[in-house]
Amino acid sequence: MTVPSFPEGFVWGVSTSAFQIEGATAEGGRGPSVWDTFTATPGKVARGEDARVTADHYHRYAEDVALMSQLGVDAYRMSFAWPRIQPTGSGPANAEGLAFYDRLLDAVCEAGIDPVGTLYHWDTPQALEDAGGWLSRDTAARFADYAALVGERFADRVKMWIPLNEPMVMSIFGYGIGEYAPGRALLLDALPTAHHQLLAHGLAVSALRAAGAASIGTANNHSPIWGEGEGEAAAFLDALINRLFADPILLGSYPEVLHGRLPDGFADDLPVIAAPLDFYGVNYYEPMAATTPTAPGPLPFELRPVEGYPMTTNDSPVVPDALRELLVTMHERYPGMPPVHITENGCSFDGIHDRERIDFLTGHLTALREAMDAGVDVRGYFFWSLIDNFEWSKGYAPRFGLVHIDYDTLARTPKDSFHWYRDLIKRSR
């Protein structure tokens, strides 16, 4: 199967995040984050692994930029580590932290690659978490201060800005079921963290605009929800996973079914949250399926495994057409939405000769083209990820990179998929 062509000017990119690749967690004045605390807590991460070194990007960023240059990407989506820039999440910036991102972004720009800056990819400064984290409305105000600080320093180099990566995962996995940092299991009582993150998003958009940001969007993860005949269960899961984080931004309203779970006065914040954007970033990995609970419980749905598809080594079903389905659904649901970028899409497979990853890319890019032929305005695609990295509570076993990392020697080895993606990008020029 060959990949269809993409329009002139289509953006080809790769994505990473600070905590998953930087390492040097106690260097350069960086403060502790919720993930440093979580990885240091026995039983939270597979095999007791942590990210104190991971791919050591903090010291080896020039090597990684050279790999991106070989790849020929147009853009590189990275994240700033809040605890590296503001060690306690408030107050003056840490000069060494800013200097690291100066070095990194200068190298990216010198390589002719456009930096795409995510302000936050789940590494909340521990001091803010101790003060309530995203359960506290004040954290949104702290985030706005941080956004202004980073915007003022880097708006001259960053071409596209993303305030928050996947607020859904922080709310559901971090505060709802406790699988991720900070490890709270509040179930639906976690939903105020969604509102406070969305408020932080809106406040950051205006802070970045004031700092001269060129283009601002999101990186929300979305999944088509399957649930034939499971009406209420599927609708609730869709509201929780998709609409809770898209409707306020794209429609200026929350799904009715969740109103009772949001902080008092939430509606007053909607105009801030619904600040106009230049693009809507979608992170897509897999469809989800819901079923009506077999017994009374706290949630009006149960997750049903998606079967009958190839599986990744991270237990995700590979369903390329679900990406087309998702984008067409969003296009119909949000007629006024800005142009879309796929800010993450990827898969975990082992080995340097990674035929499965090339098949994954072929299938998803074909589905993406079909969504575009169906009228969805998609402007770019960022593969997750450039290099193997720390996959949160799963540790280092799932390998998502186009480049293999030997975690003993930190050697980088391009995989077959790296060469395949490079050739695709070259052909698309």
Ligand SMILES: O=C(O)[C@H](O)[C@@H](O)[C@H](O)[C@H](O)CO
């Ligand atoms: O989507 C996410 O969960 C995150 O943005 C990434 O940090 C993950 O590492 C990636 O998706 C693979 O699971």
